[in-house]
Amino acid sequence: MTDHAIMLRSALTETPTVQRWLIAVALLFLAFFLFLPLFAVFSEAFRNGVGAWWEAIIEPDALAAIRLTLLVAAISVPLNMVFGIAAAWAIAKFEFRGKAFLITLIDLPFSVSPVISGLVYVLLFGSGSLLGPWLKSYGIEILFAVPGIVLATIFVTFPFVARELIPVMQDQGTSDEEAALSLGASGWQTFRHVTLPNIRWGLLYGVLLCNARAMGEFGAVSVVSGHIRGLTDTMPLHIEILYNEYNFAAAFAVASLLVGLALVTLVLKTAIELRFAD
Amino acid sequence: MKRLRSITAAAAMAMTIGFAAPVAAKDIMLLNVSYDPTRELYKEFNQYFSESWKANTGDRVTIRMSHGGSGKQARSVIDGLEADVVTLALEADINAIAEKTGKIATNWREQLPNNSAPYTSTIVFLVRKGNPKGIFDWADLVRDGVEVITPNPKTSGGARWNFLAAWAWAEHTYNGDDAKVRTYVSDLFAHVPVLDTGARGATTTFVRRGIGDVLLAWENEAFLALEELGPDSFEIVAPSISIKAEPPVAMVEGNAEAKGTSALARAYLDALYSAEGQRLAAKHYYRPYKPDLADKEDMKRFSDLTLVTVDDFGGWKKAQPDFFGDGGIFDQIYTPGH
Amino acid sequence: MTAAVSSSRWRFREPGVIPGFGLTFGFAVCYLSLVILIPLSGLVWRSSTLGWQDFWSLASDPRTLSALKVSFGSALLAALINSVFGLVVAWVLVRYRFPGRRIVDAVVDLPFALPTAVAGIALATLYAPNGIIGAQLAGLGFKVAFTPAGIVVALVFVGLPFIVRTVQPVLADVDREVEEAAATLGASRLKIVVRVLLPGLLPAILTGFAMALARGIGEYGSVIFIAGNIPYFSEIAPLLIVIRLEEFNYAAATAVGVVMLSISFLMLLLINLIQSWSRRRYGS
Numbered sequence: 001m002t003d004h005a006i007m008l009r010s011a012l013t014e015t016p017t018v019q020r021w022l023i024a025v026a027l028l029f030l031a032f033f034l035f036l037p038l039f040a041v042f043s044e045a046f047r048n049g050v051g052a053w054w055e056a057i058i059e060p061d062a063l064a065a066i067r068l069t070l071l072v073a074a075i076s077v078p079l080n081m082v083f084g085i086a087a088a089w090a091i092a093k094f095e096f097r098g099k100a101f102l103i104t105l106i107d108l109p110f111s112v113s114p115v116i117s118g119l120v121y122v123l124l125f126g127s128g129s130l131l132g133p134w135l136k137s138y139g140i141e142i143l144f145a146v147p148g149i150v151l152a153t154i155f156v157t158f159p160f161v162a163r164e165l166i167p168v169m170q171d172q173g174t175s176d177e178e179a180a181l182s183l184g185a186s187g188w189q190t191f192r193h194v195t196l197p198n199i200r201w202g203l204l205y206g207v208l209l210c211n212a213r214a215m216g217e218f219g220a221v222s223v224v225s226g227h228i229r230g231l232t233d234t235m236p237l238h239i240e241i242l243y244n245e246y247n248f249a250a251a252f253a254v255a256s257l258l259v260g261l262a263l264v265t266l267v268l269k270t271a272i273e274l275r276f277a278d
Numbered sequence: 279m280k281r282l283r284s285i286t287a288a289a290a291m292a293m294t295i296g297f298a299a300p301v302a303a304k305d306i307m308l309l310n311v312s313y314d315p316t317r318e319l320y321k322e323f324n325q326y327f328s329e330s331w332k333a334n335t336g337d338r339v340t341i342r343m344s345h346g347g348s349g350k351q352a353r354s355v356i357d358g359l360e361a362d363v364v365t366l367a368l369e370a371d372i373n374a375i376a377e378k379t380g381k382i383a384t385n386w387r388e389q390l391p392n393n394s395a396p397y398t399s400t401i402v403f404l405v406r407k408g409n410p411k412g413i414f415d416w417a418d419l420v421r422d423g424v425e426v427i428t429p430n431p432k433t434s435g436g437a438r439w440n441f442l443a444a445w446a447w448a449e450h451t452y453n454g455d456d457a458k459v460r461t462y463v464s465d466l467f468a469h470v471p472v473l474d475t476g477a478r479g480a481t482t483t484f485v486r487r488g489i490g491d492v493l494l495a496w497e498n499e500a501f502l503a504l505e506e507l508g509p510d511s512f513e514i515v516a517p518s519i520s521i522k523a524e525p526p527v528a529m530v531e532g533n534a535e536a537k538g539t540s541a542l543a544r545a546y547l548d549a550l551y552s553a554e555g556q557r558l559a560a561k562h563y564y565r566p567y568k569p570d571l572a573d574k575e576d577m578k579r580f581s582d583l584t585l586v587t588v589d590d591f592g593g594w595k596k597a598q599p600d601f602f603g604d605g606g607i608f609d610q611i612y613t614p615g616h
Numbered sequence: 617m618t619a620a621v622s623s624s625r626w627r628f629r630e631p632g633v634i635p636g637f638g639l640t641f642g643f644a645v646c647y648l649s650l651v652i653l654i655p656l657s658g659l660v661w662r663s664s665t666l667g668w669q670d671f672w673s674l675a676s677d678p679r680t681l682s683a684l685k686v687s688f689g690s691a692l693l694a695a696l697i698n699s700v701f702g703l704v705v706a707w708v709l710v711r712y713r714f715p716g717r718r719i720v721d722a723v724v725d726l727p728f729a730l731p732t733a734v735a736g737i738a739l740a741t742l743y744a745p746n747g748i749i750g751a752q753l754a755g756l757g758f759k760v761a762f763t764p765a766g767i768v769v770a771l772v773f774v775g776l777p778f779i780v781r782t783v784q785p786v787l788a789d790v791d792r793e794v795e796e797a798a799a800t801l802g803a804s805r806l807k808i809v810v811r812v813l814l815p816g817l818l819p820a821i822l823t824g825f826a827m828a829l830a831r832g833i834g835e836y837g838s839v840i841f842i843a844g845n846i847p848y849f850s851e852i853a854p855l856l857i858v859i860r861l862e863e864f865n866y867a868a869a870t871a872v873g874v875v876m877l878s879i880s881f882l883m884l885l886l887i888n889l890i891q892s893w894s895r896r897r898y899g900s
Contacts, residue, residue, distance in 0.1 A: 012792075012799050019712055026708040027720070029701040033773050034723050036749065037738040041730070044741075087644035094637050095630035100888040102645075104881060107888070109652060110827050111880035113834030113854040114732070115861075116873040120655035123662050123866070126357035127379065136358075144359045154651055162644075163827060167820045168785050170895070177634050187635035202785040209781060212728035218837045219732060226359040227344040227351075228309065236731030241345065243737065244478045245317055246506045255734040262729030266722035349862040356864070374864050430845060432859040472762045473845040475858065487744040489762065604863060612679070612847040 041259060044252035056242075056250035057257060061230045065238035066257070071146070072234065073214040076154040080210050084161025085203070089191075091162075092169030093177065103166065109158045117155050118223025121148055144226030149234065152220040157210045164206030165199055172198050204269055212262045304337045308542055311361035313348040313435060313525070314478050315499050319562035320365070326558065327549050331542070339542065347476050348435035355379070355530065362534045362543040365527045367435030369393075370594040372528050381532025395524035396550035397564035400585055401443040403515040404484065404493040404500045411491045415517050416447040419492060420465040427490035428470055429480040431601075431608050436477035436523075438602055440494040443521040445601075446586040450519055464611045485512070496523065498563035501579065522585040656877070663870035674868055675875045679847060680856060684876070687853040690764060691832030694771035699825050702779025703817070709780070710787045724780050727773050732837030739770055740842040762844035767852065770838045775828030782824035783817055790816060819891050826887040833880050 014022070046053055056062060087106060091099060109117065125132040125142040135142060142148045176198065180190040196203075218236040225232045233241065235258050242251035312320060324341040331339045344351065344359070348367035355361045356378045366372055369387065376382040387393045405413050411424055419426050429437040444466055445459060452458035472489055474480040477499055484493040485507045492515075495503070500514050527547050534543045549555050553571045560572030569577055591597040601607045629637065663671065674680060708714075709721050727735060743750045743761040753760055760766050790813065798808045836854040844850040853876055860869035 012795060012805075013711070014805060022704055023708050023712060023714055026701070026705045030705060030720060030723065032749065033769075033776060034726055036742050037730075037735065037773065038723060038726055040738045040741050041734065083644060083647045086640040087648075090637060090641040090644055093634050094632060094641075096637075096641075097628050100885065100892045103888045103892075104885040105648060105652065107826060107830060107884045108656070108877075108881060111830035111834055111884060112656070112877060113836055113857060113873065115836050115854050115857050116659065116834070116870075116877070119857075119861070119866075119869065119873070120659050122357050123658045123870070124655055128357065129658075132358060143357060144354065151651075155655065158651060159827070163823065164781065164785070167782060167823055168789065170819070171786055171789060171816075174632070174634055181633055181635075190634075191636070201788065205781050205785060209725060209728055209777065212725050216729050216731045226354050227346050228342050228359075229344065231342060236733065239731055240733050243482075243733075244314055244345070244476075246478075246503075252734075255730065258731065258734075259726065259729055262725055263722055266725060270718055270722070347862075349864075353861060353864065378864070430859075433855075433862050471844060471846070473847075475840055475845065475855070479841070487740065487761070488746040489744070602863075604860075604865065604868070609679075 038259065041252055041255050044248060045256035047252075048249045052249055053253045053256070056247075056253035059250075061233070062238060062250075062254055064230045065233045065235045065254070068146070068149070068233070069215050069235040069258075072150050072153050073211055075150050076157060076214050077207060077211045079154060080157055081161050081203075081207055083158070084163075084165055084206055084210075087162040088165035088169050088199075089195075091166055092172075093174055106159050106162050109155055112155075114156065114217070114219025115223065118152050118220040120155070121151055121224050143224055144228070144232060146232070148224040149221050149232065152224045153214050153217055156217050156220050157214045160210035160213060161203070161206035164209065165202050168199050168202035169195070201273075204272065208265050208269055211265060215261060216258060305340070306337055306539060306542060307340045307342060308362045308539055308546060309342045309344065309360060310363050310365060310546070311344045311351050311355055311359060312365040313351060313367040314345055314476060315367075315436070315496055315502070316365060316525075317343070317345055318502065319558060319564065322562070323550070323555060323558050326554055327546060330549070330554075331545070341546075347433065349433070355381075360533045360537065361530045362537065362539050363527060363529050363547055365525070367523075367525050368438065368594065368598075369524065369526050369588070370598040371435065372526055373594065375530070376528075379532060381530050382528050383531060386528040387526065389529075390527065390547060391551060392567045393524055394526045394528055396527060396547075396555060396567050397525070397559035398567070399497045399523045399525065399564055400520045400583060401439050401494060401517075401523065402497045402500050402520065403517060404481075404495050404503060404512050405491065405515055407511050407513060409513065409515065413492050414515060416444055416462075416466075416519070417451070419444075420462065420469060424469055424492065425471050425490040426466060426469045426492055426494065427472060427474075427480050427484040428494040429477050430473040430475055433475040434477055434480075436496050436499070437480075437494075438598075439496070439521055439523040441601065441608065442588065442591060442597065443517075443519070443586075444494075446521055446590065447517065447519040460607070460611070463607075467611055481507075497565070497580070501563035516581045516583055519584045519586065522587045524588070659870050659877075660874055663867055663874045666867040666871055670867075671871050674871050679851075680853070680872060680875070682848045683851050683853040683856050684879070686764060686767065686849075686851060687833050687876070688879070690767040690852075691771055691775075691829050691835075694768050694775055694832050695825050695829040697768070697772050698775045698779045698828050699821055702776055702824065702828075703783055703821060705776075706780045706783040706787055710784060724777050727775075727777050732774065732835065733841065735773055736770060736838035736841030739773060739838065740766075743769055743842065761842050762850070764843075764850050766842040766844065767839050767850060770842050771828075771832040771835060774835050774838055775832050778828040778831065779821065779824035782820045782827070786817060786820040819895060822887055822891050826884050830880050830884055833876060 091103060122143060123129060125148065127133060132143060176194050177190050180194045216236060221234055222237055225234065225237055227233060227237060229241065235254055239251045239254050242254065310320060320343055328339040328341060331337060348371050352366060352371035352374050355364060355375050364372060364375065372382060372386065376384050376386060383389065403413060412418065413424065418424065428440045431437040431441045444463055448459040448462040472483050474483055477496060480493060481495060481499060481503050483489050485503055504512055504514065527550060529543045529547060531540065534540045551567065556566040556568050556571035557573060559566045560576040565580055566572045588594055588597055599606060705724065709717060740761050741747050743766060745751065745754045745759070745761070750761055760769055794812055795808055798812050834854060839852055840855060843852060845855060853872060857869045857872045860872060
């Protein structure tokens with residue numbers, strides 16, 4: 001091996017010592033902020049054994065909460081995904097005035113306190129509003145029912161997909177699409193065969209984050225849910241109830257399930273990555 | 279008199295429905311919107327009530343519960359949560375529903391006995407086993423090195439009772455010298471290292487996190503914490519003066535009438551005053567309105583205390599804005615530099 | 617002819633060959649209005665019933681100001697911590713192979729999946745004076761839980777995935793050829809990282825920073841369990857909103873919300889402007 005080749009390699013990646021240090025720093029940081037909390041959740045969840053854990057999960061109110069949470073995520077995530085793709089396309093592939101402003105508007109739900117994001121729907125659909133009583137006269141319940149919970153969840157998870165896709169699409173530039181178009185592909189074909197493969201990891205991350213957050217949202221949903229046990233309690237709300245009943249093990253059991261759901265989606269992500277790896 | 283009438287009404291109602299029962303048994307849902315510490319009580323009471331209702335009328339009643347902070351729950355009902363009955367921590371919260379929605383009659387307090395409070399409670403101290411800091415009364419709370427845990431009176435109904443109990447003791451001790459009373463209460467809150475937003479959060483901070491030397495709590499919460507979280511690690515201390523906390527109940531007529539559950543809702547609340555209702559309240563550490571209906575063993579747990587009532591503060595309609603409203607006494611205590 | 621005329625005029629959009637602007641832009645703006653803007657305008661409208669004077673006295677109240685300071689200060693600090701360590705985590709996950717990498721990768725999303733209240737409780741359990749970490753820190757004389765430091769801990773937890781997950785895909789897509797070119801030109805590794813790689817990652821880092829910051833400012837559920845909530849010390853702005861709500865004072869609650877919203881909107885706008893400026897300046 002020539003000196004030049006060695007130099008080249010050392011300039012292409014960090015020295016093993018530096019690598020080890022960086023890995024150590026990253027793992028130490030994650031240990032304090034992620035692994036220990038995760039460990040705390042699971043150790044509390046299984047404190048009274050696997051049997052008690054299972055009991056807490058198959059309890060009817062817990063099952064109702066699980067069903068509701070899955071339903072809410074199944075409605076809100078696809079909606080936000082479609083929006084995310086459309087918004088990222090418009091923002092990344094075109095230059096127009098007020099783009100930074102539009103991006104900021106998309107970011108906005110992140111900066112709205114969850115308490116407020118729930119409250120906006122109370123103000124909009126509550127009995128003191130104009131819309132609420134009118135809809136109610138047609139038998140449509142928004143607040144303290146599933147639609148309100150879905151709306152609050154959509155609000156909270158709104159930016160995830162768009163925000164994930166915008167930097168990826170911007171990085172891709174427009175040359176690939178322009179080439180495809182000049183070769184006679186239609187807009188839709190270009191998107192499907194050129195853009196989509198390029199953004200698939202970003203899209204996947206975005207959808208996973210959106211889904212995880214949709215299932216885990218507490219603050220906003222807590223305002224619009226009404227906390228009716230077995231009817232409008234989502235998993236995070238059910239966890240709070242159990243915790244407030246001093247039923248810590250059951251609370252953490254349901255929490256561990258939520259973590260489990262997130263981990264399952266991540267396993268799926270990994271599987272997809274391996275399957276479609278270049 | 280009123281009570282008698284409501285019971286007769288309920289009985290008559292129950293009988294008419296009872297006669298109709300063989301024709302068609304109905305499934306009815308009743309929503310009870312309550313505050314945090316009543317979970318265990320209503321879990322058992324609901325079961326008793328639906329069984330007795332089924333036995334009397336043949337109808338199946340499913341009672342749905344919603345628990346949360348008292349103020350938050352009241353707000354949900356105001357915003358349209360269709361509660362048939364509310365069982366909250368503070369009269370002020372039910373007043374707010376009555377005023378803002380008109381779904382509860384303004385004279386709701388007079389519709390059931392004992393100001394519509396079927397059970398009461400009071401404020402006591404929970405200290406660590408052996409009472410290492412020697413905390414026996416309110417004066418001990420402001421000694422150097424004593425840390426007090428209470429939730430935030432702004433966000434917790436229970437904490438408002440704590441505050442008023444402390445105030446009542448100070449007023450008695452300092453012969454109503456307003457400046458001294460304020461100094462005491464302000465001192466007291468300077469000894470609070472963590473202000474949780476709810477009563478249960480404060481209990482967790484004290485019990486699980488090991489923070490603080492004394493927890494100011496509802497008597498029923500203190501007993502429950504003792505039972506559930508460690509009879510060997512804590513004990514209850516009764517101060518010389520405390521306050522009679524009256525968590526009231528009311529029917530949300532506007533909702534119940536719309537749903538056709540008025541009779542059921544009324545019977546539900548009346549049953550809280552029945553022998554079984556009173557027994558269950560005492561079992562779950564609430565002081566029953568009629569102690570003679572409760573088990574003697576349960577009653578032994580309650581120590582005798584000098585109890586003031588909120589009426590000594592001019593009632594909740596006055597106490598709420600004066601003490602806990604925007605810019606009220608509680609806000610004045612927390613000024614920069616404290 | 618027409619092109620020549622229009623190029624000298626103010627244009628909303630630069631011309632290009634790519635289709636679908638009308639459709640995607642139109643849909644995005646409609647959905648945005650429906651889901652975000654209309655509800656938020658209800659909020660602004662409600663707080664406007666307060667009147668300017670009341671609004672101002674509420675917004676400039678020392679307690680509100682100190683709560684805003686606590687919220688913004690701790691969110692800023694947490695976002696900075698996350699930018700540094702989040703970048704390291706993303707770097708390690710994309711560039712290196714080590715045992716357990718996939719598990720680490722999976723766990724990064726945990727803060728999103730865990731309900732904020734559970735996160736707060738779990739963190740309080742760990743960082744309280746009788747917790748595993750808290751006991752060690754207490755031995756060293758540090759108090760974390762129930763002080764403003766506890767807020768930062770909660771916000772670091774909540775904001776971490778924002779940085780990692782925005783940097784990760786961009787870093788994975790970086791063309792190694794650029795690095796190789798720089799290396800053949802004799803640049804040192806440090807120089808390549810700082811001069812070639814980091815500028816490319818900067819937009820993603822800024823995006824992640826902005827999102828973590830924005831999220832941290834409004835966070836409520838996880839913070840109240842670990843903050844201590846003492847006025848003028850560890851009381852956060854969202855708690856003030858809740859306090860106003862408990863007084864059934866919707867107008868005042870929304871006023872605090874609007875103040876928070878405006879400040880974070882301006883901060884986000886600034887970051888996004890810087891970003892699009894740097895994108896135009898340095899190209900992509």
